[in-house]
Amino acid sequence: MTLKRILTIAAAFLGLILIFLWLANAFTEKLDTETRAQQAQSKPETVAVVAEPIRQQRAFSGSIQARQQASISARITARVAEVLVDAGDQVEAGDVLLRLENDDLSSRVRQQEQSLAAAQARVNEARLNFQRIEAVVSQGVLPEARLDEARAARDGAEADFIRARESLLEARTSESFSVILAPFSGVISRRAVFTGDTATPGMMLLSLYSPDSLRLEAGVSESVLANIQLGDKLAIALDALDTSLLGEVVEIEPAADSASRSFTIRLVPNSLDGLYQGMYGRVSVPAGEREVIHIPAAAITQIGQLHYAHVWHEQRLERRLVRLGERFQQQGENRVEVASGLQAGEEVRIHR
Template sequence: MTRSSRGILIALAIIAALAAAAMWLTRPQPLPVIAKAVDRGRVEASVSNTRAGEVEACQRTRLSTILGGRIEYLGVKEGDRVEAGQVLMRLWHQDIQARAEVAAAQLATARSRANEACAVAANAEREAERQEALAARGFVSPSRAEGARSEAEARRAGCSSARADIATAQRQLDAAGTDLGRIVIAAPFAGTVARITGELGEYSTPSPPGVPTPPAIELLDDSCLYVKAPMDEVDAPRIQPGQAARVSVDALPGRQFEATVRRVAPYVSAQERQARTVDIDVDFASQDEARGLLVGYSADVEIILATREDVLRVPTAALRPGNTVLVVGADGILEERSLQTGVANWEYTEVTGGLAAGERIVTSLEREGVRPGVRVTVEGADGG
């Protein structure tokens, strides 16, 4: 081999080495991804409210007097605990009280007159019987006996009339008592005074029909609480009373309360610029645990539709359109795999076919370039 031939071969070898080095340096780098091994565990199918629900008191009432008037007595303040039947507010009532006293006096007079009239009637009846006995023996004339009988019947009618006057006077007294009840607010149940509208000496106005006005006193029983929440109309057919639920309260992050669905509204609520929803009522499993929650707290409700224990599962966020996932192969190449799935929620989806325990699936689907056939390197794990 001549010197020139050796030079050409050396040059070609250098060029080949440089090309190989260039190809090595410019080769596609493995794409870093986050993957999670397929494991076993619990999967729950659930639905949640579309807008924030609210903690409600089992008993809550807005009280007003039936009649209007000046507040004469205000026996409570906001936050006070009261007992059932306790008088909370009373309006000025001297005029009604005076009418009640007049009615009571009239009733007493009517009873006295009735006693007198009925006593005279009883005596007239005895006299009539005596005269009739004497007339039968011929000692007095029949006309005298008839006169005594007529007198007895008249006295008996007077007794009946007097007794009717008693009933009339009693009804007048009852009517005055009813009027007194219209200016008094008494607690219908034991609870806490939430709000008072009005001060001592101010005029309290009842709500006319169809005209909403603030109640004089708002009373609630915070010893029994529940949650009212709006559910999307699409989810409503799957919700039934008795289903288990979980309640979370914005004011207590990280804490959940076990609950049970008590009621599903029989109609759809349609509010302007909002989704059509169905209200549900959810009872706390333990009122002792719920004690201390404030009425009006915003709350979220998760209804448990179905539960699967110890099943294969994948993060729901790892699912691609068509129920597919990207599996990290032994050679680091991503493989698209179709799955058969079961129950699911926002966190996990049950896998009934297409994957085996331990296989790693990509959870960082949002990263650019993640697709089937790409070589990857796993830089971390998402929860496992």
């Protein structure tokens, strides 16, 4: 190997060494890292991590239901002649909601009226005949048997009259079934028939409920049933409303559902504005106390799906991964439960 070739290899090797040193910042002036660390570690605004017993609440789902509601059904077979209301209409007790065709029913009423008039005439004749025969028999002109026959004819005519009167009452009652009246004041929640439809006995025509009787019905676990008493005021949350409500417990069913092992409770909200039957809601029920470690929500930083808190430890800030629990308010401040990552008494930085 020639001297020239050896010098070339040595120069290349030296060049590689210089490149590595440059990449490693060997030619850059060193900074005073100790001074920078001291300046960065001046104590910021911190708050203490608190551990205290907090009353627990469990939320149970339910729905708004009316205590006074009715499904109005047909009691006769007839064609729908007229529907006077629609869903959402406000009605008063006794208002006409719907009419069915009643020509045949009215005809039957007239027939029964004629039958009753004929029965009345026969009764009058039988009574007069009985009186005449009774007078003659008392004089000994006719035998007692004729009086018995007259009495039987009178009693039969009276029985026919009573039967005709009851038949007329039945016909009029059937005719009244053709006019559907509101049983109480409320709101029409559903209209199931239209003009020209055929109504049959038991067929649902309209549904009606009273807005003043709306309540929240919810199924609560038997584990918290002992924490609920009649008259208690519990918090109610409705997805359709932004405001929170209080509901008074007015009824607790004393039997559990065999499938869910839950008991149904009913609460009357302190305001019925904006409530409609069937709305979804949740009721918060006291569930005892437990020790909770919590900090202000402003002490939490989030990076991606991870949550961190900066802990003041040994005169420096230490970023620590935390696992959060429920969020709540305490004295108007948003706070968050820390399930792991912090200990009571430690200090965390507040982000303003």
